[in-house]
Amino acid sequence: MTDTLTATALTLKDIAREAGVSLATVDRVLHNRPGVRPDTVRRVKAAIERNAFQPHVAAAELARSRARRFVFVMPAGPNPFMQQIEAYLGEMSAWLSARRLGVEVVATDVFDPSVLAAALEALSGNYDGVAVVALDHPGVRAAINDLVDAGTRVVTLVSDVPSSRRHHYVGIDNIAAGRTAGALVGRLVGQRSGKVAIVAGSQGLRDHSERIFGFNQVMATEFPGLSVLPVLEGRDEDDRSEQVLARLLGRHADIVGLYNVGAGTQGVAKALSDAGRGKQVVFVGHDVTALTRRLLLQGVMDAAISQNPGHEARAAVRVLLALARGEPILREQEKIRIDIVMRDNLP
Amino acid sequence: MTDTLTATALTLKDIAREAGVSLATVDRVLHNRPGVRPDTVRRVKAAIERNAFQPHVAAAELARSRARRFVFVMPAGPNPFMQQIEAYLGEMSAWLSARRLGVEVVATDVFDPSVLAAALEALSGNYDGVAVVALDHPGVRAAINDLVDAGTRVVTLVSDVPSSRRHHYVGIDNIAAGRTAGALVGRLVGQRSGKVAIVAGSQGLRDHSERIFGFNQVMATEFPGLSVLPVLEGRDEDDRSEQVLARLLGRHADIVGLYNVGAGTQGVAKALSDAGRGKQVVFVGHDVTALTRRLLLQGVMDAAISQNPGHEARAAVRVLLALARGEPILREQEKIRIDIVMRDNLP
DNA sequence: CTGTTAGCGCCTTCAT
DNA sequence: ATGAAGGCGCTAACAG
Numbered sequence: 001m002t003d004t005l006t007a008t009a010l011t012l013k014d015i016a017r018e019a020g021v022s023l024a025t026v027d028r029v030l031h032n033r034p035g036v037r038p039d040t041v042r043r044v045k046a047a048i049e050r051n052a053f054q055p056h057v058a059a060a061e062l063a064r065s066r067a068r069r070f071v072f073v074m075p076a077g078p079n080p081f082m083q084q085i086e087a088y089l090g091e092m093s094a095w096l097s098a099r100r101l102g103v104e105v106v107a108t109d110v111f112d113p114s115v116l117a118a119a120l121e122a123l124s125g126n127y128d129g130v131a132v133v134a135l136d137h138p139g140v141r142a143a144i145n146d147l148v149d150a151g152t153r154v155v156t157l158v159s160d161v162p163s164s165r166r167h168h169y170v171g172i173d174n175i176a177a178g179r180t181a182g183a184l185v186g187r188l189v190g191q192r193s194g195k196v197a198i199v200a201g202s203q204g205l206r207d208h209s210e211r212i213f214g215f216n217q218v219m220a221t222e223f224p225g226l227s228v229l230p231v232l233e234g235r236d237e238d239d240r241s242e243q244v245l246a247r248l249l250g251r252h253a254d255i256v257g258l259y260n261v262g263a264g265t266q267g268v269a270k271a272l273s274d275a276g277r278g279k280q281v282v283f284v285g286h287d288v289t290a291l292t293r294r295l296l297l298q299g300v301m302d303a304a305i306s307q308n309p310g311h312e313a314r315a316a317v318r319v320l321l322a323l324a325r326g327e328p329i330l331r332e333q334e335k336i337r338i339d340i341v342m343r344d345n346l347p
Numbered sequence: 348m349t350d351t352l353t354a355t356a357l358t359l360k361d362i363a364r365e366a367g368v369s370l371a372t373v374d375r376v377l378h379n380r381p382g383v384r385p386d387t388v389r390r391v392k393a394a395i396e397r398n399a400f401q402p403h404v405a406a407a408e409l410a411r412s413r414a415r416r417f418v419f420v421m422p423a424g425p426n427p428f429m430q431q432i433e434a435y436l437g438e439m440s441a442w443l444s445a446r447r448l449g450v451e452v453v454a455t456d457v458f459d460p461s462v463l464a465a466a467l468e469a470l471s472g473n474y475d476g477v478a479v480v481a482l483d484h485p486g487v488r489a490a491i492n493d494l495v496d497a498g499t500r501v502v503t504l505v506s507d508v509p510s511s512r513r514h515h516y517v518g519i520d521n522i523a524a525g526r527t528a529g530a531l532v533g534r535l536v537g538q539r540s541g542k543v544a545i546v547a548g549s550q551g552l553r554d555h556s557e558r559i560f561g562f563n564q565v566m567a568t569e570f571p572g573l574s575v576l577p578v579l580e581g582r583d584e585d586d587r588s589e590q591v592l593a594r595l596l597g598r599h600a601d602i603v604g605l606y607n608v609g610a611g612t613q614g615v616a617k618a619l620s621d622a623g624r625g626k627q628v629v630f631v632g633h634d635v636t637a638l639t640r641r642l643l644l645q646g647v648m649d650a651a652i653s654q655n656p657g658h659e660a661r662a663a664v665r666v667l668l669a670l671a672r673g674e675p676i677l678r679e680q681e682k683i684r685i686d687i688v689m690r691d692n693l694p
Numbered sequence: 695c696t697g698t699t700a701g702c703g704c705c706t707t708c709a710t
Numbered sequence: 711a712t713g714a715a716g717g718c719g720c721t722a723a724c725a726g
Contacts, residue, residue: 003433003452009414009444011719022697027721035695054444059719061405065702067356086350091679097356097401105350179691187649190537218691302534305692310679332438332657337694340687344526344565345652347684358703369713374705382711406703412718 010051019047030055031326061325067100070320071123072157073132075110079236079263080289082133084309085157091310092317103317111202113137120147129153129320131170134161136206153323157316158307159207167323170316170336172307174207177338178214178261181284184303184340185215185257186223188282193225194256199245201236201262208261211286215259226257234264242267249275260285269295288341296343306339308347357398366394377402378673408446408672416449417667418470419504420479422457426583426610427636429480431656432504438657439664450664458549460484467494476500476667478517481508483553500670504663505654506554514670517663517683519654521554524685525561525608528631531650531687532562532604533570535629540572541603546592548583548609555608558633562606573604581611589614596622607632616642635688643690653686655694 016026021044028036029044036044047053072089074082086105096103104127108119113135120143123130130147134140134156144164147154153167160169185196196219200208212231219228232248234241241264249255249271258281260268265285272278278300285292288306295301315334322329341347363373368391375383376391383391394400419436421429433452443450455466460482467490470477477494481487481503491511494501500514507516532543543566547555559578566575579595581588588611596602596618605628607615612632619625625647632639635653642648662681669676688694 004449009447013719023720024698024722025696028696031721037695040695052444054441056409056447056719057445058405058408059702060721062403062409062702062704063719063721065721088679094401094675095677097399098404100356100403102351107350176691180689183689183691188534214691308684314680328441330442332435333661335694337655337686338692339684340689340692342527342530342687344523344530344561345685345687347682359705360703370704371706371713372711375712378705384711387711403703406718407705409702409718409720410704410706412705 009056010053012055015044015047015051015053018051019044057327061099065100067102068128068321068324069102069104069126070129070131070317071104071106071127072316073106073108073116073119073123073130075133076107080291081263081287081309082158084289085313088310088313089317092314096317099321101317101321110135113139116140117143120144123147124150124152127152128324129155131155131157131316131320133158134164134166135159136161136163140164153320155316155319155323157312159205161206168319168329168334170312170319170334171207172336172338174210175214175217177286177305177307178211178216179218180214180338180340181211181259181286181303181305182215182218183222184284184305185259185282186218186226188284188302189223189226189256192256194227194254195252196226196228196257196259197245197248197252197255198228198231199234199241199258199260199262199264199268200231201264202233203231205262211261215261229255234262234267236263238264238267238270240264240267242271245271246274249277255281257282258284262286265289265291265295269300273300288347293346296341296346299343302342304341306341307336308339312336356403357400359402362391362394362398362400365398366391404674412447414447414449415475415668415671416451416473417476417478417664418474419450419452419663420463420466420470420477421452421454422480423454427638428610428634428656429505431636432660435657435660436664439661443664446668448664448668457482460486463487464490467491470494471497471499474499475671476502478502478504478663478667480505481511481513482506483508483510487511500667502663502666502670504659506552508553515666515676515681517659517666517681518554519683519685521557522561522564524633524652524654525558525563526565527561527685527687528558528606528633528650528652529562529565530569531631531652532606532629533566533573535631535649536570536573536603539603541574541601542599543573543575543604543606544592544595544599544602545575545578545606545608546581546588546611546615547578548611549580550578552609558608562608576602581609581614583610585611585614585617587611587614589618592618593621596624602628604629605631609633612636612638612642616647620647635694640693643688643693646690649689651688653688654683655686659683 012026016023109115117139141164148165155168156166158171203209232244283301284303286305292304359373363370456462464486488511495512502515503513505518550556579591630648631650633652639651
């Protein structure tokens, strides 16, 4: 049994001949450019349909021969996950330059909306596309919309601003991620009952608050034996996270589960180990980094919820490119999954 | 802070001028073609290095202008996972024809090595690349090696033949997948002790036996309270799987965990439900299909170990294409991960 | 409104 | 061993 998936290769010229027009006219119809009589449009479209004609992308790219420039706006500071995304962008450099694509990275303070908004405004007109790790704030939303209005393609990365008119979001569903974390903590705790702690960077960050929301949802409805303590805020910093958690551990002897929503994992793990409870408390966090990898192997962490940083970097570039060229986006391919990573399926 | 990732766009002509030779000579050096004096080679290579020159892929593709043909050799029969791979290949058809790539699918009996080997032999000379869901058997290995010797690019898909000279394997590490399944069953069972059942398609299939190996490894070393029963074989068929499992459930009242290694999930779930033990037994299986999705949502299945079929289809095509063009393979991008899918992170 | 034409950057004969 | 020249299929001026 054999099954063929592709047609034979026609060219614009073939379509032109078949429709009784010239190359240029077919090209106009193909790109919905004005200046063609409706009737002619119909004839050409019919010929295109009839032959399931697909223009040769390589030829189109070559003829257009326009270098494109994209920019990634990333948080300043030592967040390991963000550094991984940048590292993967770096690994694409040969791929990028073979396609005459230029990618730049600018770092900025994402915790301050006005700084971020100003950084975005400054980009206007200089790039074909912008990928931004965004903060959901009216000023940022406005800056994104301004870019879009100016004809720049914009994708949000990791953290979305759904109320803006960004063209695409590359990242996970953070509510579902929180739910997944909740289900893991609940199921891995097992029969035991007790308290569950949450450490977040800041509840002002949309991704963090969404994760917490999802986590609490599952806890409340499915694990009545577990009671969730008020959220601690560690600003994604190791020291601060360690302090707040250490204090909490001191006050509650019956903590059986711990959800670390953001970064600061080093501090969280230290507080847990120093309290001598590394193995008794079910500890679920986010992202696979050198540190979380080690913690998973040691059995201190039980699971990491992860979004593949390499995939996010590549997806953001591909989506910006598709948008710039007016090609369709392969949604299935660009969708970022919520990965559950445990010791035995570490990538 | 700004960081630029790509150089400006030089062309072959620039390199030619800089090295004091003609276009054709640069092209020869670029592709390691013979007929250039060693000294000239060195000069040209130096110029290429110095400028970090990357040939424009679109131009190369256009100039070569050769349609490529690939073929996927897939198992006949109604395996839902394999059908998903084929479906995703179908979704790529526009992408494929825009690149003048032809992909065909042939179905064959993968349980019979001689049939599979014959099918592979029949392909020789007709394709630029072959992707095959393989069976690890001397006859199949020989057939793969013959193809390779004839200049065809070969990738194994889902199930590998590591002893062959295939160019690449697109699929997961099945031992690690089995270990992951084992860890999940063990941890989700929790404090309870009891027996664990395994249902496989056939222990003759390399992927199945590797999964079982990994599963047992983890069980033996980490969950001494659980004893693994002898492997049942259901040939990936629903009816047969149901029968053998139903019998086993009847004989053992203290089964607390179940690992379904291959397909036949419908039958496995039915046996479990009919015995009224759907919610007490921790049930881990493979792949996200319409059925396993439903079972996860119902709480009958607790987790599915999955390999993203869309990713496998696209990775196989991209790898074959890169091999055919002599481009580097992006290993990180093409690597297939072991996904843990539970109710809340269903894709 | 429609057609003609000169490239885009590389590969591939065919000469030299 | 090296160079010159004609495409590959599409786009974008520029004519008509």
